[in-house]
Amino acid sequence: MNKQPGIYSDIGKNTTDLLYGDYIRQSPIHNRASLLDCGLYFKCQVNDIVPGLSTLVKLSVPDQRSNKVEVQYMNNYFGVATGISLEKSPLLSLSGVTGIGFFSIGTEISFDTATKTLAECSGGLSFDTDILSASLTL
Numbered sequence: 001m002n003k004q005p006g007i008y009s010d011i012g013k014n015t016t017d018l019l020y021g022d023y024i025r026q027s028p029i030h031n032r033a034s035l036l037d038c039g040l041y042f043k044c045q046v047n048d049i050v051p052g053l054s055t056l057v058k059l060s061v062p063d064q065r066s067n068k069v070e071v072q073y074m075n076n077y078f079g080v081a082t083g084i085s086l087e088k089s090p091l092l093s094l095s096g097v098t099g100i101g102f103f104s105i106g107t108e109i110s111f112d113t114a115t116k117t118l119a120e121c122s123g124g125l126s127f128d129t130d131i132l133s134a135s136l137t138l
Contacts, residue, residue, distance in 0.1 A: 056083075079106075089114030102129050 040061040047054045056070040070083035078098040085091045090113055097106030103126070110120040124137035 059086075091119055093120075099126075103127050 042059040043056070045054060045056045049055065052073050052075050054072050054074075056072065058066065058068050058070075060066045067086040068083050069086065070081055072079065072081040074080075077100065078096065080094075080096045082092075082094045084093075091110050092113060093108060093110040095106060095108035097104050099105055105123075105125040107123040108120070109118065111117075112119040122138060124135060126135040127133070128135075
């Protein structure tokens with residue numbers, strides 16, 4: 001069990017892994033032809049540039065809409081992540097989580113730079129112990 005709250009995308013991860021752990025999940029990005037089914041997903045993370053700070057680059061082929069660069073900072077009681085998608089009109093996202101080892105609460109906000117509007121706002125909480133794992137995301 002991790003003592004840090006993590007980042008917003010980690011809320012509910014243990015619950016999802018527990019529910020779907022025995023199933024093989026196909027990558028959400030793939031090409032399908034009559035006899036060919038392929039896709040490429042690349043993720044590169046550089047940890048501890050300074051203590052707690054890391055960078056992340058995600059690239060997917062053929063679906064470039066999920067490509068992004070992210071910077072994350074985590075310490076014992078909170079985690080903050082900001083990212084930008086690698087598109088012609090990128091989405092800018094900011095998320096934050098606070099909590100202790102077994103309980104965390106967080107929010108994520110996305111801003112569409114093309115329309116200059118708020119694209120997404122969500123919040124969630126997670127409760128994770130050795131015998132119980134539960135999460136709620138709105």
